[in-house]
Amino acid sequence: MRHTKTITTILFLLLTISSYGQIGKKKNYFPIWTFHQDSINIHGLSIGLWSFNSEPRHTNTNGIKLELIGIGIGIPLIPRSPIVETDSAFIKLEKEPLSERINGLNLSASGSACHCLTNGLTAGFIGQIHFQVNGISTSLFMNFTQRHNGLMTALFNDAYYMNGLQVGLGNNGFKTKGVQIGGIGNYAREMKGVQIGLYNKSEKFKGIQIGLWNVNQKRKLPLINWNFKQDNE
Template identity: 30%
Template sequence: MKTKFLMMISFFMVCIINAQDSLNAMDKPKFIAFSPSKATKNVNGMLIKYYDEIDQEIQPKKVNGVGLGFNGLGIFFPVLFLVNITSIDNWGINDIGSEPLPDKMNTINGMQLSIVNMEPTVTNGLELSLSSNISAPSVINGIAISPLYNFHHTTKGVAVSTFANVSQKCRGIQLALINICKDSRGIQIGFWNENGKRKMPLINWNFKNKKL
């Protein structure tokens, strides 16, 4: 009886140790990782990503380094937006109205390079892309630069593009031909600028909190 009991205890302990080892292996930062991936959680180096969604089956990732996005669909979005540039009021700003959920979003501390980012992402640093974030409640804390468009839920810092910067919430500077932000505290410089207070050409500003 004692022998069976000791065997059961030993088996139970081995299971616990194996489970702990598996968790430690998943938590251990990787130098190069790929996304989507259920196993990758922390990256100190480079994350090569295609398309992550807010999904219970996809593990949000923390990257200290560089995030490289190669979503081929992103090639078509800049063309579609350029064709519809006259209907700027209809450009998905209402689609990104929901508040971001940082605990379910990828976090990149460093640099994000992409054709287009369609993943919920918090970027703390520099973001370079053809058209930054589309159909995702993304956040930039730093500088976002695009030769075409910048789309974010929240912009804290500087957004620079050729055609348009569109955000739900802005704290800083927007610089493009067209700048739109519903909740803006900062400066907009461009051919046409809109914030929650006024619409103006060339330069627009607001430094007061939005009234509820």
């Protein structure tokens, strides 16, 4: 009798796992499909009008994602930066399910804005808003990424976690490791690396600042400033 109950329990668990796998399984499309469909894998070219922060689609693109229009044209009109300002806000955002994951190229006519992860290159003409980029993010005017590893370039760049290189007229990184190069100025709340610009400022800095005026938690100096000691705070 005990053996019968054990076998029944095992069969029930196997059927439950199998059913769950069938529900969670994504459909695969090759070589071209639209990224507007939910819960799919696209291998090749995924194409659509735009991406934006709405309900997550759980869609993966392995290849090239192409937005024919994008919504980057509206990004310069937003009243404030969409980048979070505290660790608790970032952790909350990190727990949200990704809308899309792009492994390869993410190209948008005006720019995309979504809770997306891009491994590779993402480019939009006017502006972009992404959750995470591992690689290169570039646009003409504005670039916003909650977490960025690699190269970030635009007239204005803003990231919460930045590991790598920011190049633009104005750069902002709350927690930055790498290099900021700005024609007018750079600001990072917490940074490890190099700042190069007319004006450089960081509230918690470790590295070298090069510019007309440089400010960190230790001192304010023209031309060159530095701090290599780890704060005890």
